[in-house]
Each structure stands twice: as structure tokens, then as C-alpha cells.
Amino acid sequence: MELFCLEKDAILRAQRDPNIFCDERVLQSLLTVEDRYVPQGPYFQCVQKDIQPFMRRMVATWMLEVCEEEKCEEDVFPLAMNYLDRFLAAVPTRKCYLQLLGAVCLFLASKLKACQPLSARKLCMYTDNSITSQQLLEWELVVLSKLKWNLAAITPLDFIEHILHKLPFPEDRLALIRKHTQTFIALCATDHSFTMYPPSMIATGCVGAAVCGLQPDQSNQNVWGDNLTELLAKITHTEVDCLKSCQEQIEQLLTNSLKESQQQHQQQQEGRASNKGTQSQNLSCTPTDVRDVNL
Known part of the structure; x- marks a missing residue:
């Protein structure tokens, strides 16, 4: 009685097809159409009035940590960021909706690329329940319509x-x-x-x-x-x-990121030493605290 599936919990990836990478036409096709998926113009100056670059970075860091926490395929996060940038380049958005937008982009990218897509419930949980499943599903249709259902974007x-x-x-x-x-x-x-x-x-x-x-x-x-x-x-x-x-x-x-990581680690160590085991009553349970964006 050993006829049970040993592949149930494993993620199986297709082997790389050498014919694809030996054929120069495939690379040329990617180079030809890649500009279609690049935001046209600096949207922080032309479109967005309420959202600043540091807010995008906070939400992007949160999205990356959600992907790492859920062990998503490596192409989910870049694709989700492509959706987010294309949406922000087309639609003026209030900063209180930025994390909701990031969650929707992760939701869509995981459906397209992940073997096991992220669930709406989990994404709401990672926002510290600041959004609801109903909002996520409603905004999913909004994002899809603004992107004209063109989700098979080319990423690096x-x-x-x-x-x-x-x-x-x-x-x-x-x-x-x-x-x-x-x-x-x-x-x-x-x-x-x-x-x-x-x-x-x-x-x-x-x-x-x-x-x-x-x-x-x-x-x-x-x-x-x-x-x-x-x-x-x-x-x-x-x-x-x-x-x-x-x-x-x-x-x-990379150099700046490593410096910031070291500084944050040092601040965390100093904070732990000064608190002496006491914990703040206002900690976020999301991978990265992005509540400042929503204020």
C-alpha cells in the first residue's frame, strides 16, 4: 500500500527547455514587447499627489516580506510590483489605499505565477486586518480593468x-x-x-x-x-x-540597503536592551509596519 502521492507538498518546476534559450527569436520577442509593460513617465510628478516614493518603498518591502514568509515563487514579487507601478502611473490613488493596492497586486500575481496562490484571508491577516476580503475582491476588479486584463507582463x-x-x-x-x-x-x-x-x-x-x-x-x-x-x-x-x-x-x-539593514539591526538591539524584556502595547503583527502610510 505505497501508492500514495509523495509530491503533494512539493513544488515541482518544469526543467529549462534548451530549445527556448538556443532560439534567438525568443529573446528578440521579449525585447520587442517589453516596453509595453513599463510605466510611461514619472508618475510621482505627473499623476500621484498623495503618495510619495518612501511610501511606495514601505509597501514594496512589506510585499516582499509577505512573499518570503509565504515562500512564493521568485517571480511573484516583481510581477506584483509591475502591476502596482502600472496602476499608479494611470490612476491617482490616496495613500490610505496603497497597502490595499499592494495586497491586490500580490493576489493577482500569485494567481498567475504561484503553484499555490495567496488566499484573500491570509493577505488580510498580513495587513493586520486593516483591509477586508470584500475590499480585496472589489479592488481586484478595479486593478484588472485599469490594467486592461493584460497581466502577462514581462519582468527582469x-x-x-x-x-x-x-x-x-x-x-x-x-x-x-x-x-x-x-x-x-x-x-x-x-x-x-x-x-x-x-x-x-x-x-x-x-x-x-x-x-x-x-x-x-x-x-x-x-x-x-x-x-x-x-x-x-x-x-x-x-x-x-x-x-x-x-x-x-x-x-x-545594495550598499545603501546593507547600511540601512545594519542600522536597523543596531537600533533593534539597543531597543531590546533598554526595554529589558518589556514589549510595546502597539506593535504591528504584519511583516513590516506600514501603518504610517495609512495615516
């Missing part, structure tokens, strides 16, 4: 395998580069300055930053970095100077 993750397939590295090395690149892409999605960058440029910049960061020989990094940048630019038909600028911005973003 769609370009990773096409780029890595053309790099001269062994498979074990590529696996490490892939992991670091995915982290960089998620980090870029939390920063509004990358909102209008083409997904292919973000992907190539993240791959370049990952490879250079993993180089053991720092003495030859400048020479290797230039050669790598030229190769990446050739793969995705990007201008070398633009790609260099994007990669430098990604590396600076």
Missing part, C-alpha cells in the same frame, strides 16, 4: 536564463550567479528609481553586479567588468554606457 526575471545561457561559466557557477541576480532584481523592484528602466536593462545590470560581486580576484575586476559589460550589452542590445550606469546604480542600492 524573464531575461535571466537567456543571459546566463550565453555566459562562459560552468553550471555550478551559474547557479550562484542566478541566485544573486534574483536577489538584486527583488531589491531593484523596491526602489522607484528603476520603475521606468526596461526589464532587459535591469536584468543585465543585475547579472553584471552579481558576477562582479562574486569575482574572487579583485585586482582584475575592472578589466573583467568592462569585458562582461560589453558582452551583456551585446546579448540584450543595450548601450554599454547605459548598462554601466544601471549596474553602478544597482551596486549603490
Whole structure:
């Protein structure tokens, strides 16, 4: 009696099809249509009057932590941020609805990409029940209509395998580069300055930053970095100077993020020492406290 399913709790991913990555037409098709899914214009200056960049970052960080908590597939978060940015570029939105919008975007992206989509109940729980399931479902239709039901957006993750397939590295090395690149892409999605960058440029910049960061020989990094940048630019038909600028911005973003993380960790340690075991009565039970956005 061993005829029971051992795959019930496992997430099975399809193996990469080499025919897709060997056919240059697939990459060319992605490059041709990627601009359709990029917000047109800086919406903080042109559209949004009540929402500021720091609010978007707080909600993006909350969305990322929800994905990490629920162990979502890596492409759920970038896709959800694409929905959020496209919506904000088209619809003036009050800041009190920003977390609701973020939850709806996660809801939709998980339906499209996740093997086990996020439930409305769980998303409401992660907002500390500041939204209801009814609001989530109502706003789902609003977002769908504003995005014209065009949800199969192209994100930087769609370009990773096409780029890595053309790099001269062994498979074990590529696996490490892939992991670091995915982290960089998620980090870029939390920063509004990358909102209008083409997904292919973000992907190539993240791959370049990952490879250079993993180089053991720092003495030859400048020479290797230039050669790598030229190769990446050739793969995705990007201008070398633009790609260099994007990669430098990604590396600076990583540096700033690490500094902020260290400062927050230090403040938490100091707070624990001063409290001596006492807990505040007003703590949020969401992964990131975004209540300031709703005030």
C-alpha cells in the first residue's frame, strides 16, 4: 500500500527547455514587447499627489516580506510590483489605499505565477486586518480593468536564463550567479528609481553586479567588468554606457540597503536592551509596519 502521492507538498518546476534559450527569436520577442509593460513617465510628478516614493518603498518591502514568509515563487514579487507601478502611473490613488493596492497586486500575481496562490484571508491577516476580503475582491476588479486584463507582463526575471545561457561559466557557477541576480532584481523592484528602466536593462545590470560581486580576484575586476559589460550589452542590445550606469546604480542600492539593514539591526538591539524584556502595547503583527502610510 505505497501508492500514495509523495509530491503533494512539493513544488515541482518544469526543467529549462534548451530549445527556448538556443532560439534567438525568443529573446528578440521579449525585447520587442517589453516596453509595453513599463510605466510611461514619472508618475510621482505627473499623476500621484498623495503618495510619495518612501511610501511606495514601505509597501514594496512589506510585499516582499509577505512573499518570503509565504515562500512564493521568485517571480511573484516583481510581477506584483509591475502591476502596482502600472496602476499608479494611470490612476491617482490616496495613500490610505496603497497597502490595499499592494495586497491586490500580490493576489493577482500569485494567481498567475504561484503553484499555490495567496488566499484573500491570509493577505488580510498580513495587513493586520486593516483591509477586508470584500475590499480585496472589489479592488481586484478595479486593478484588472485599469490594467486592461493584460497581466502577462514581462519582468527582469524573464531575461535571466537567456543571459546566463550565453555566459562562459560552468553550471555550478551559474547557479550562484542566478541566485544573486534574483536577489538584486527583488531589491531593484523596491526602489522607484528603476520603475521606468526596461526589464532587459535591469536584468543585465543585475547579472553584471552579481558576477562582479562574486569575482574572487579583485585586482582584475575592472578589466573583467568592462569585458562582461560589453558582452551583456551585446546579448540584450543595450548601450554599454547605459548598462554601466544601471549596474553602478544597482551596486549603490545594495550598499545603501546593507547600511540601512545594519542600522536597523543596531537600533533593534539597543531597543531590546533598554526595554529589558518589556514589549510595546502597539506593535504591528504584519511583516513590516506600514501603518504610517495609512495615516
